[in-house]
Amino acid sequence: MPEGLIEYIQGLQSPIGLWEAVVAIGFSFIASIIVYLLYQLFYGSRYIGAGVQRTFIIGGPAITALFLGVQASIPLGLGLLGALAFVRFRTPVKDPAEIGFVLLLAACSIGAASNTFLVTGLLLAGVFVALVIQWWTRNRFTLFGRSHLMISVDQPSFPDLEAKLSRFLKERLHGLRLETMSVLEDRVSLHYQYRRQARFDWMAFTSDLNRLAGPAKVEIFIG
Secondary structure (H helix, E strand, O other): OOHHHHHHHHHOOOOOOHHHHHHHHHHHHHHHHHHHHHHHHHOHHHOOOOOHHHHHHHHHHHHHHHHHHHHHOHHHHHHHHHHHOOOOOOOOOOOHHHHHHHHHHHHHHHHHHOOOHHHHHHHHHHHHHHHHHHHHHOOOOHHHOEEEEEEEEEHHHHHHHHHHHHHHHHHHOOOOEEEEEEEEOOEEEEEEEEEOOOOOOHHHHHHHHHHHHOOOOEEEEEO
16 A cells, blocks of 8 residues: 555544544444344245345444444534434335344444444344244244234225135134234235144135235235
């Protein structure tokens, strides 16, 4: 690297040292990759999410840089965070588990920015152990014997389909419970919980549901 460029970099006035920033962002990058791999390993095969994992590798170091900026200039950093609050994301988070991974990513990024590397490492290790335990016990205890089903229907077709859909689901799924219902951009989204059944034929279930819906546009997410 040319000596002039080195002197220029060293002459930049910043409360955050160059190597401090490099270590923080580098650690955040590694933590982001770990969070991404955890998502793919324990959750990516379910295919019901909104694709939030695609932001992990870039989002982690970016969050760390934001908080490093807050440390360098609190008014400027808070102004930037306030501006980001007005950003509207058009793709909703479709499953509560994704929120946990987003929070884990944010916690690791803030931990890297605040130099609490040990705490962040313990957090990642604890989350990994918890996910392994959940993975191995999900089919062994009734506590973990419930799964999620999300159905999205175009709003104009929903009033005529609601009663038939409710009756169909109660006949096919045991212990069915409606958790939430939301309306977004002319789509009605229904989030159900049901008791997991061994050897359930989801292909037949999907075909029968599409036949019941007729011309209505129905999307199904199974977890």
